[in-house]
Amino acid sequence: MEPKEFRYLKQCFPSLEQMLYNEILEHGNYLSFDSGAYVVKQGAYIDFLPIILKGVIKLYAEEDGVEFLLYYVQSGDSCILSFNHLFDRKPLQFSAVTEEDTCVLCLPLAKVKEWFIKYPSFSRIIIKDFQRNFEDLLQTAKEFVCLGIEDRLIKYLLHKSRLRNSADIHLSHQTIATDLGTSREVISRITKKLEKDGFLLQHRRHIELVEL
Amino acid sequence: MEPKEFRYLKQCFPSLEQMLYNEILEHGNYLSFDSGAYVVKQGAYIDFLPIILKGVIKLYAEEDGVEFLLYYVQSGDSCILSFNHLFDRKPLQFSAVTEEDTCVLCLPLAKVKEWFIKYPSFSRIIIKDFQRNFEDLLQTAKEFVCLGIEDRLIKYLLHKSRLRNSADIHLSHQTIATDLGTSREVISRITKKLEKDGFLLQHRRHIELVEL
DNA sequence: AGTTTTTGGTGACGTTTATCACCGTTTTCA
DNA sequence: TGAAAACGGTGATAAACGTCACCAAAAACT
Numbered sequence: 001m002e003p004k005e006f007r008y009l010k011q012c013f014p015s016l017e018q019m020l021y022n023e024i025l026e027h028g029n030y031l032s033f034d035s036g037a038y039v040v041k042q043g044a045y046i047d048f049l050p051i052i053l054k055g056v057i058k059l060y061a062e063e064d065g066v067e068f069l070l071y072y073v074q075s076g077d078s079c080i081l082s083f084n085h086l087f088d089r090k091p092l093q094f095s096a097v098t099e100e101d102t103c104v105l106c107l108p109l110a111k112v113k114e115w116f117i118k119y120p121s122f123s124r125i126i127i128k129d130f131q132r133n134f135e136d137l138l139q140t141a142k143e144f145v146c147l148g149i150e151d152r153l154i155k156y157l158l159h160k161s162r163l164r165n166s167a168d169i170h171l172s173h174q175t176i177a178t179d180l181g182t183s184r185e186v187i188s189r190i191t192k193k194l195e196k197d198g199f200l201l202q203h204r205r206h207i208e209l210v211e212l
Numbered sequence: 213m214e215p216k217e218f219r220y221l222k223q224c225f226p227s228l229e230q231m232l233y234n235e236i237l238e239h240g241n242y243l244s245f246d247s248g249a250y251v252v253k254q255g256a257y258i259d260f261l262p263i264i265l266k267g268v269i270k271l272y273a274e275e276d277g278v279e280f281l282l283y284y285v286q287s288g289d290s291c292i293l294s295f296n297h298l299f300d301r302k303p304l305q306f307s308a309v310t311e312e313d314t315c316v317l318c319l320p321l322a323k324v325k326e327w328f329i330k331y332p333s334f335s336r337i338i339i340k341d342f343q344r345n346f347e348d349l350l351q352t353a354k355e356f357v358c359l360g361i362e363d364r365l366i367k368y369l370l371h372k373s374r375l376r377n378s379a380d381i382h383l384s385h386q387t388i389a390t391d392l393g394t395s396r397e398v399i400s401r402i403t404k405k406l407e408k409d410g411f412l413l414q415h416r417r418h419i420e421l422v423e424l
Numbered sequence: 425a426g427t428t429t430t431t432g433g434t435g436a437c438g439t440t441t442a443t444c445a446c447c448g449t450t451t452t453c454a
Numbered sequence: 455t456g457a458a459a460a461c462g463g464t465g466a467t468a469a470a471c472g473t474c475a476c477c478a479a480a481a482a483c484t
Contacts, residue, residue, distance in 0.1 A: 063354040070353070084343050087336065093350055116339075120329045124299065127328075130342050131296050134349065138305055141282070141353040142275040145393055148440070172461065181357055183442065188462060204450070204461075360470070384431065395472060400432060416431070416480070 005030050008053035008103055012075055013125065020119045029106040039081065039096040039104060045089065048106040050081040055102025056163060057081065058179075060095045068181030069156075070094060071136035072163070075103075078132035080125075086112065099163070150190050152180055157200070157209060167209040217242050220265035220315055224287055225337065232331045241318040251293065251308040251316060257301065260318040262293040267314025268375065269293065270391075272307045280393030281368075282306055283348035284375070287315075290344035292337075298324065311375070362402050364392055369412070369421060379421040 009024065016024075029048070033039060033055075040046055042062055056074040059081075060067055073081055073096070081096055086109065107115075115122045143152055156179065160169045173187040180187070191207065194200050201208040221236065228236075241260070245251060245267075252258055254274055268286040271293075272279055285293055285308070293308055298321065319327075327334045355364055368391065372381045385399040392399070403419065406412050413420040 061350065061354055061357075063358040066358050068357055070350075083339075084347055086343065087340055088343070093347065116335070117332045123328070123335060127295075127339075127342075128299055130339075130346070131298065131300070134342070134346055135296055135305065137346065137349055137353060138273065138282075141349060141356060142273055144353060144356040145273075145280055146275045146278050150440095174461075184462080185443080185464085186441065189464085192463080202462090362470095386431075396432080397434085397473080398471065401434085404433080414432090 002030070005053065005103060005105070008075070009105065012051070012053055012079055013121075016121050017119055020115060020122060023111065023115065024105070024107065027108055027111045029108075031104045031106060033098045033102045033104065035098055035100045035102075037098050037102075039098060039102070040092055042093060042095045043091045045091055046082075046085060047109050049086065049109060049112045050096075051105045051107065052079040052081065053103045053105050055104075056099040057096045057102060058099055060097060061093065062095065066181050067178055069140075069179040071133070071140050072099070072159075073133070074163075078129050078136070080129040080133070083126075083130050083133065085109075149180065149182055149186060150193075153187065153190055154194070154199070156180060157207065161209050167211070169207045169209070170205060171207065172205045214242070217265065217315060217317070220287070221317065224263070224265055224291060225333075228333050229331055232327060232334060235323065235327065236317070236319065239320055239323045241320075243316045243318060245310045245314045245316065247310055247312045247314075249310050249314075251310060251314070252304055254305060254307045255303045257303055258294075258297060259321050261298065261321060261324045262308075263317045263319065264291040264293065265315045265317050268311040269308045269314060270311055272309060273305065274307065278393050279390055281352075281391040283345070283352050284311070284371075285345070290341050290348070292341040292345070295338075295342050295345065297321075361392065361394055361398060362405075365399065365402055366406070366411070368392060369419065373421050379423065381419045381421070382417060383419065384417045 006025075009021075030053075031039075039050060039057055042060070052073055052075045054075045056072055058072050059070040061070050062068075073079060081104075082092055082094075084090060084093060112126075116126065117123070143155065147155070153176070156176065157169060160171070161167055173191065174184045177184045177187045191200065191202055195202050198210055200210055218237075221233075242265075243251075251262060251269055254272070264285055264287045266287045268284055270284050271282040273282050274280075285291060293316075294304055294306075296302060296305060324338075328338065329335070355367065359367070365388070368388065369381060372383070373379055385403065386396045389396045389399045403412065403414055407414050410422060412422055
């Protein structure tokens with residue numbers, strides 16, 4: 001493992017048992033992804049637990065040919081990418097795509113099960129992360145039901161802005177449409193309206209949120 | 213504890229350590245609910261882990277005045293009602309209503325945390341159940357996005373039918389509408405159409421699915 | 425028995441959203 | 455440099471859905 005990766009590990013999990021660090025060093029596998037890369041694809045079977053050490057990924061679901069964003073997973077707070085394959089061998093029910101350059105630690109499932117019992121700090125992390133994933137998904141589900149596309153777009157833009165800590169969002173209308181599970185024309189019309197409302201400014205492949 | 217409740221416990225968790233059974237006997241609290249009762253309400257803080265020993269409950273979310281069904285939790289496969297309050301003190305993000313007479317075992321959170329580390333069989337159950345809850349929620353979210361109301365209604369009716377193992381569903385249009393987060397008129401129109409299509413027969417407060 | 429509530433049916437209407445068609449501009453790439 | 459692809463804009467149209475208004479039958483209640 002690179003020293004850089006060890007630093008990320010320490011940052012993400014500052015208080016693991018020393019023995020667990022050693023085990024992770026021994027059995028963990030590190031992968032680096034450029035922005036926009038698929039980390040895992042819906043339908044695949046994987047035999048490791050992916051943990052985001054640095055970067056951001058978005059989880060996508062696909063159903064009936066429609067793709068849509070579920071929620072984000074990032075290093076720090078909620079960093080574990082998938083659980084549903086943890087104790088049962090099942091195909092993943094979503095895909096994961098990096099939002100920026102991302103460093104992923106992969107732990108073999110057999111070891112994860114072992115450590116889960118052996119190291120309380122480890123099981124605590126998994127459970128806490130699981131909770132956060134569940135909450136994020138629930139929030140998304142609520143928004144699917146209760147919000148129209150305009151409001152969902154606004155939330156999406158604000159989220160992107162917060163994520164990068166910048167008012168400038170470099171995305172095409174098509175990309176946004178895919179994330180929200182709708183079509184480009186719809187996004188074009190709404191951004192146009194939001195521009196007229198003074199909420200944002202449009203440039204080519206670039207939306208600038210206006211400070212309020 | 214009643215002998216009946218102990219039987220339910222054994223049925224739900226046939227292979228716990230004997231010591232854990234004893235601890236549950238000592239610290240568990242049993243509640244019985246009639247059909248239609250609220251077990252917990254969204255926004256409440258609870259300091260126990262509710263486990264369905266017998267019966268079925270449905271989880272509801274409420275947002276912007278709209279109520280809608282998330283998924284079912286029942287004794288056996290996925291019986292743990294909530295997780296998001298397990299290690300963090302937060303308000304519940306959904307409500308739980310019984311679908312039939314239901315027996316719930318409540319475990320104090322402090323003990324749950326303790327047992328989670330002490331008994332691998334216990335943590336395994338929690339994790340597995342957590343997984344199932346997540347999967348059910350994800351499935352529901354996908355359906356919110358990809359299916360129209362007609363298809364969601366059909367799935368809903370088939371699910372109800374399977375749940376009770378009967379083609380007769382005793383519900384009013386209003387109840388169904390609330391579950392699906394829509395209005396009664398919409399349900400009335402669709403059931404009418406489905407009746408014409410030969411998918412079901414309508415009676416008062418009672419829908420009969422036609423065998424295909 | 426008479427009133428109220430619940431249930432279900434239906435027409436009319438407006439909003440939201442998806443889709444199609446077409447256009448001009450910019451970017452990419454061979 | 456010239457063709458192809460990506461990007462964004464816009465009008466027309468239709469389907470899906472929520473809402474309002476109103477009605478009649480059945481059930482519950484006093």
